[in-house]
Amino acid sequence: MIVAVMGGGQLGRMLGLAGIPMGMRFRFLEPAADCPAAAVGEVVVGAYDDRKALKALVRGADVVTYEFENVPVAAARWIESLAVESGPSADPFHVDLCPGSRSLLVAQDRVEEKAFFERCGLPVQSYAAVEDEQSLARAIEVVGVPSVIKTRRLGYDGKGQCVVRDADQLLPAWTKLGRGPCILESFVPFAREVSMVAVRARDGDMRWWPLVENEHVGGILAVSRVPATDAAALERSAQRHVQSVADALEHVGVLAIEFFVVEEAGSVRLIANEMAPRVHNSGHWTIEGAVTSQFANHLRAVAGLPLGSTALRGAAAMVNLVGDVPDLADLLRHDGVTVHLYGKERRAGRKLGHVTVVGADRVVVARTTASVRELAWGAAAV
Amino acid sequence: MIVAVMGGGQLGRMLGLAGIPMGMRFRFLEPAADCPAAAVGEVVVGAYDDRKALKALVRGADVVTYEFENVPVAAARWIESLAVESGPSADPFHVDLCPGSRSLLVAQDRVEEKAFFERCGLPVQSYAAVEDEQSLARAIEVVGVPSVIKTRRLGYDGKGQCVVRDADQLLPAWTKLGRGPCILESFVPFAREVSMVAVRARDGDMRWWPLVENEHVGGILAVSRVPATDAAALERSAQRHVQSVADALEHVGVLAIEFFVVEEAGSVRLIANEMAPRVHNSGHWTIEGAVTSQFANHLRAVAGLPLGSTALRGAAAMVNLVGDVPDLADLLRHDGVTVHLYGKERRAGRKLGHVTVVGADRVVVARTTASVRELAWGAAAV
Numbered sequence: 025m026i027v028a029v030m031g032g033g034q035l036g037r038m039l040g041l042a043g044i045p046m047g048m049r050f051r052f053l054e055p056a057a058d059c060p061a062a063a064v065g066e067v068v069v070g071a072y073d074d075r076k077a078l079k080a081l082v083r084g085a086d087v088v089t090y091e092f093e094n095v096p097v098a099a100a101r102w103i104e105s106l107a108v109e110s111g112p113s114a115d116p117f118h119v120d121l122c123p124g125s126r127s128l129l130v131a132q133d134r135v136e137e138k139a140f141f142e143r144c145g146l147p148v149q150s151y152a153a154v155e156d157e158q159s160l161a162r163a164i165e166v167v168g169v170p171s172v173i174k175t176r177r178l179g180y181d182g183k184g185q186c187v188v189r190d191a192d193q194l195l196p197a198w199t200k201l202g203r204g205p206c207i208l209e210s211f212v213p214f215a216r217e218v219s220m221v222a223v224r225a226r227d228g229d230m231r232w233w234p235l236v237e238n239e240h241v242g243g244i245l246a247v248s249r250v251p252a253t254d255a256a257a258l259e260r261s262a263q264r265h266v267q268s269v270a271d272a273l274e275h276v277g278v279l280a281i282e283f284f285v286v287e288e289a290g291s292v293r294l295i296a297n298e299m300a301p302r303v304h305n306s307g308h309w310t311i312e313g314a315v316t317s318q319f320a321n322h323l324r325a326v327a328g329l330p331l332g333s334t335a336l337r338g339a340a341a342m343v344n345l346v347g348d349v350p351d352l353a354d355l356l357r358h359d360g361v362t363v364h365l366y367g368k369e370r371r372a373g374r375k376l377g378h379v380t381v382v383g384a385d386r387v388v389v390a391r392t393t394a395s396v397r398e399l400a401w402g403a404a405a406v
Numbered sequence: 407m408i409v410a411v412m413g414g415g416q417l418g419r420m421l422g423l424a425g426i427p428m429g430m431r432f433r434f435l436e437p438a439a440d441c442p443a444a445a446v447g448e449v450v451v452g453a454y455d456d457r458k459a460l461k462a463l464v465r466g467a468d469v470v471t472y473e474f475e476n477v478p479v480a481a482a483r484w485i486e487s488l489a490v491e492s493g494p495s496a497d498p499f500h501v502d503l504c505p506g507s508r509s510l511l512v513a514q515d516r517v518e519e520k521a522f523f524e525r526c527g528l529p530v531q532s533y534a535a536v537e538d539e540q541s542l543a544r545a546i547e548v549v550g551v552p553s554v555i556k557t558r559r560l561g562y563d564g565k566g567q568c569v570v571r572d573a574d575q576l577l578p579a580w581t582k583l584g585r586g587p588c589i590l591e592s593f594v595p596f597a598r599e600v601s602m603v604a605v606r607a608r609d610g611d612m613r614w615w616p617l618v619e620n621e622h623v624g625g626i627l628a629v630s631r632v633p634a635t636d637a638a639a640l641e642r643s644a645q646r647h648v649q650s651v652a653d654a655l656e657h658v659g660v661l662a663i664e665f666f667v668v669e670e671a672g673s674v675r676l677i678a679n680e681m682a683p684r685v686h687n688s689g690h691w692t693i694e695g696a697v698t699s700q701f702a703n704h705l706r707a708v709a710g711l712p713l714g715s716t717a718l719r720g721a722a723a724m725v726n727l728v729g730d731v732p733d734l735a736d737l738l739r740h741d742g743v744t745v746h747l748y749g750k751e752r753r754a755g756r757k758l759g760h761v762t763v764v765g766a767d768r769v770v771v772a773r774t775t776a777s778v779r780e781l782a783w784g785a786a787a788v
Contacts, residue, residue, distance in 0.1 A: 041423055044445050046734065047747035047759075063426050064446065315742055315764070329734055333741040337719060337766075352428065352711055359715040360697055365429035377429075382697070384719075 025327060026051060028085035028119070030072060030099070031092030032061035034366035034375065035303050038311070039091060040064025042319035048327070053081040060366040061091075073099045082106065084116045087326045089123070089277060093131050093302055094178060100125035122226075122276040122326040127301035130273065134176050134207040137298060144268040146296040149284075154206040160198055163208040164191050170211035173197050175204060183243070187211065212295055214284035218252050220262040221280040221307035223321040223331060224270040231321065231334045232263045233314055236306045238282070244373070246401055247393065248306045248342040250313060254292050258285065261294060269299060278322040280304035305344070305375075312362050312380045313340025339386040341393040343400050345377040350399040355379055358392045407709060408433060410467035410501070412481070413474030414441035414449055416748035416757065417685050420693070421473060422446025424701035430709070435463040442748040443473075455481045464488065466498045469708045471505070471659060475513050475684055476560060482507035504608075504658040504708040509683035512655065516558050516589040519680060526650040528678040531666075536588040542580055545590040546573050552593035555579050557586060565625070569593065594677055596666035600634050602644040603662040603689035605703040606652040608710050613703065614645045615696055615716045618688045620664070626755070628783055629775065630688045630724040632695060636674050640667065643676060651681060660704040662686035687726070687757070694744050694762045695722025721768040723775040725782050727759040732781040737761055740774045 025048050029036045032054030040050045041064055050065025057069045070077025073096045082088050088103055104125055106117040130140045135153045142148055152163035154173065164171075173194065174185040186197035188208070198206060217240065222232040237252035238245055252258070262283060270279050279301055283294040307318035316324075316332025324331055348370055355363050358381070365377035379396050383389045407430050411418045414436030422432045423446055432447030439451045452459025455478045464470050470485055486507055488499040512522045517535045524530055534545035536555065546553075551573055557566040568579035570590070580588060599622065604614040619634035620627055634640070644665060652661050661683055665676040689700035698706075698714025706713055730752055737745050740763070747759040761778050765771040 037426070041426060044419070044423060044749075045744070045746040047745075047749060049445070063431070316744075320744070324738065330739040332738060332743070335741075356706065356714060357712040359717075361714070362427070362698075362702070363429075364427040367426075367429060 025049070025087075026085045027323065027326070028081045028088040029053070029061070029065075030081070030088065030090040030095045032056070032059035032067055033091060034060045034368070034377075035091035036061030037064055037366060038308070038319045038364070039089075039303065039323060042311075042317055043323045046320075046323060046327075046329075048323065051081060051085060053077055060368060063367060072096055075102065078103060079117070082117060082119050085119050088119050088121045089322070089326050090128070091302055093128060093300055095128060097125050097129050097132065100128050120326075123279070123301050124274065124276070127273045127275050127279070131299050131301045132177055134174055134298070135205075138207070138209075140272070141269070141296045141299075144265070144272050146265045146268065146281075147294065148296050149210045149212050151207055151209045154198060154208055157195075160194060160208075164188075164194050167208045167210045171208050172211055173201065173206050173208050175201055176207055177205070185243075212284045212286060214295070215287040215292070216253060216285040217282060217297070218258065218262070218285055218294070219248075219280055219282045219304065219306040220259075220266045221278060221304050221310070221318055222263070222266040222270065223278045223318065223325050223334070224275050225325045225331050226276050226328050228271070229331055230267050230270065231331050232259075232266065233307060233310055233318065233334045234336045235259045235262055236309070238306050241401060244346055244375075245305050245344055246346075247344070247397055248309055249393065250309060250336055250340045254285070257292055258294060265294070265296060273301075275301065277301075277325045278303045278307070278318050280307060282306070305378075306342075308364070308378050309340040309342040309380050309382075310334070311364070312382045313337055338382055338384040339389040341381045341389055343379045343381070343393065343396045344375055345379065345400050346375055347372045349376050354399055355396060358395060359383070360389065360392055361396065407431070407469075408467045409705065409708070410463045410470040411435070411443070411447075412454060412463070412470065412472035412477045414438070414443035415473060416442045416750070416759075417473035418443030419446055419748060420690070420701045420746070421471075421685065421705060424693075424699055425705045428702075428705065428709075428711075430705065433463060433467060435459055442750060445749060454478055457484065460485060461499070464499060464501050467501050470501050470503045471704070471708050472510070473684055475510060475682055477510060479507050479511050479514065482510050502708075505661070505683050506656065506658070509655045509657050509661070513681055513683045514559055516556055516680070517587075520589070520591075522654070523651070523678045523681075526647070526654050528647045528650065528663075529676065530678050531592045531594050533589055533591045536580060536590055539577075542576060542590075546576050549590045549592045554591050554593055555583065556589050556591065557583055558589055559587070567625075594666045594668060596677070597669040597674070598635060598667040599664060599679070600640065600644070600667055600676070601630075601662055601664045601686065601688040602641075602648045603660060603686050603692070603700055604645070604648040604652065605660045605700065605707050605713060605716070606657050607707045607713050608658050610653070611713055612649050612652065613713045613716045614641075614648065615689060615692055615700065616718045617641045617644055618691070620688050623783060626728055626757075627687050627726055628728075629726070629779055630691055631775065632691060632718055632722045636667070639674055640676060647676070647678060655683075657683065659683075659707045660685045660689070660700050662689060664688070687760075688724075690746070690760050691722040691724040691762050691764075692716070693746070694764045695719055720764055720766040721771040723763045723771055725761045725763070725775065725778045726757055727761065727782050728757055729754045731758050736781055737778060740777060741765070742771065742774055743778065
C-alpha cells in the first residue's frame with residue numbers, strides 16, 4: 025500500500041515510522057528535499073499547490089492524507105475532484121483524501137472553527153470576527169476585555185496574536201497583526217489546558233486517547249502529561265465534543281481538540297479552543313505510552329483497517345525539544361525515556377524533537393519528567 | 407550519526423526504525439537493492455566480502471554493526487584493520503566494528519561455539535567434531551544416540567541438520583549433509599526452549615530482557631512468550647551465562663543465547679544450545695513489550711549511549727509470519743496486536759513478518775496469542 029502525505033515534517037516522519045511496519049510505503053509532498061520525512065519515504069519536492077507535484081504525489085497511491093493543517097484547501101479539493109472525475113476504477117488518480125478538505129477548511133479559519141464548534145454544541149468563549157474598523161468596534165463591545173486578537177488564518181505556537189487588556193489597545197494590536205481578517209476572543213481565565221486526541225475510522229468507529237494536560241511556555245507546547253488532572257470529571261464530555269465535531273465533518277483519521285479547563289465554584293468545565301485535523305503534538309506520548317499510537321491509528325483509519333486500543337500503559341509524559349537538543353546521554357540515562365529527533369537543524373523556537381517518559385508509577389514518571397523538562401527548558405517559567 | 411550495517415534484512419529494517427528517532431542515519435550493505443532495510447536508509451549494493459562495497463559502506467560512518475551473523479569474518483576483520491591502520495583520527499575509515507569479529511567467529515562455527523561455551527562455564531550437551539570417517543566413528547562412541555548431526559557452519563531454522571536415532575543412520579546422514587565439517591550433538595530431551603537476550607555496553611554495563619520461552623514448528627521459531635515458564639528458577643543462571651560469554655568476547659551490542667530447559671527430578675536446568683551475536687528473533691516482542699527494545703538498546707550500546715531499561719511491560723508474545731501473511735484486518739481487530747511486515751515477497755518458509763501481542767493481563771495476552779497463532783500457523787503442530 026502506498027500512502028501519499030501532504031507535508032514532510034516530523035509528523036510525516038512519525039507516520040512513516042508507524043506505517044513501515046504495516047508494510048506501507050510513503051510518498052511525501054514537501055518544498056524541501058531534506059525534510060524530516062525523507063528518512064522514511066520518497067519526497068516529491070514541490071509547493072503544496074503545484075498541480076504537477078500534486079499529480080506526482082497521488083499517482084498510484086492508495087490513499088492521500090496530510091500532516092500539515094495549512095495545506096491549501098484548493099489543493100485538497102483538486103485531489104478530491106481528480107478522484108471523482110476518474111471514478112472508482114483502477115485509474116491511478118482515483119485516490120481518497122482522508123481526512124477530507126472540509127476538516128482543513130474548518131481548522132484553517134478561527135472564525136469558521138468557533139462557529140463550527142458552536143453548531144456542534146461545544147462550549148466556546150465569546151468571540152467576534154474583525155475585518156475592518158467598524159467590525160473591530162463592534163467586536164470589543166461584544167467580547168470586552170481582557171481579550172485576545174488573533175489572525176483568522178495561519179497562526180501557530182502563539183504567533184499571530186496579541187492580548188488586549190484595555191479597549192484602546194485593540195486598534196494598535198490589530199494594526200500590529202497587519203489589519204487583515206482577525207478574530208477577537210474573550211480571555212478565558214483558565215486553570216489548565218488539556219487536549220483530547222481521538223481517531224475516527226471510515227465506518228465511524230471512534231476511539232479516544234486519555235485526556236492530556238498541556239503546559240505551554242511562551243505559546244509553545246512544552247510538556248504534555250497523562251493522565252490529566254480531573255480526567256475523571258472531564259474526559260467523557262471531551263470525548264463527546266470530539267465525536268460531535270468528527271461526525272459532523274465525517275472526519276477519517278486523527279482529530280485533536282484543545283480545551284481550556286475553567287475552575288468555578290468547586291467544579292470544572294471545558295471551553296473548546298482549537299482543533300487540529302491531523303496527528304497532534306500533544307499525542308506524541310502515545311508512541312510509547314499507549315497500546316496503539318496516534319500515528320498507527322491514523323494510518324489504520326485512512327487505510328480502512330480496524331482501530332487499535334488507545335488505552336494508556338501506566339503513566340506518560342512528553343517534553344518538547346525546542347531550539348536546541350540536550351546531550352543524548354543526559355536524557356537517556358533516565359529509565360523510561362525515549363528520544364525522538366526530527367533531523368532538523370537547530371534554530372531558535374523550532375521544534376527539533378521530543379522526549380517521552382513512560383512508566384508504571386506516576387510518581388517516578390513525574391520525577392523523570394521534571395528532570396527532562398529541566399534539561400530541555402531550564403528554568404523557563406510555566 | 408551515521409550507522410553502517412552489514413546486512414539489509416528485517417533486522418536492519420527494525421534497527422533503522424529504532425535509530426531514526428535517535429537522529430541516526432543508516433547505510434546498509436546488501437546484495438539486493440530492494441531489501442527490507444531499504445525503507446529506512448541508503449543501500450550499498452554488493453557482496454559482503456566486496457572490498458569496494460565495504461569501503462563505500464564504512465566511509466564516514468560513526469560505527470559499523472551487523473545484523474546477519476554469516477557476514478564473512480574476513481570482511482569484518484578487514485574493517486577492523488582499516489580502523490587500526492588509519493588510527494584514531496578524523497580519517498573516514500576509522501570506524502569501530504561493534505560487536506567485533508570475534509563474536510562472529512565463535513557464532514559461525516558450532517564446534518567453536520560449544521567449546522567457547524564450555525570455557526565460559528556454560529553447561530552444554532556432549533558433542534564431537536566430525537571431519538572424516540575416522541572422526542565420525544569416534545564421535546558416535548563419545549556422543550551416542552539419539553543425537554543430531556549438523557553442519558558446523560551456515561545452518562539456520564532447522565536447515566543443515568539430521569536426527570540420528572541409530573548408529574548406522576550416522577554415515578547416511580553425514581553423506582546427506584555433504585560429508586563436510588560437522589558436529590554430532592547428543593539429543594537433549596528438553597521440556598522447553600528458552601532464550602536470554604541481553605545487551606552489553608562499551609563500558610561493560612549489561613542488561614537482560616526477561617527470559618523468553620520459544621515454540622518452534624519444523625525448526626522455525628513460531629511463537630515467543632514472556633514471561634517464560636519457571637523464569638524465577640532459571641533467569642539468574644541464564645543471565646550469568648550470557649554475561650560470561652559477552653564479557654569473554656568483549657561483546658558490544660545485543661547477544662542472544664538459546665537454551666534447552668531440562669526437567670529432572672522435579673528441578674529444572676539449562677543447557678546452552680547456540681548464540682546469536684546480534685538482535686534476535688526471540689527479542690522482537692521487546693519493541694512493544696519492553697521499556698526499551700533490543701533494537702534501541704543495540705544502537706545505544708554501539709553508539710556509546712547509556713542503556714535503557716529492559717523491563718517487561720505487562721505480558722508479551724510474538725508470533726512469526728512465515729511463508730504467508732494473514733489478512734491484516736483479521737490480525738488488527740484484536741486489542742494489543744501490532745503487525746510488523748518486512749516488505750519481502752511471499753515464499754514458502756520465509757520469515758515475512760511478525761505480530762506482537764502485549765497487555766497487562768497474562769490471560770488476555772495468552773488468549774490473543776492463541777488467536778493470532780491460529781491465523782498465522784493454522785493447526786501446525788508444536
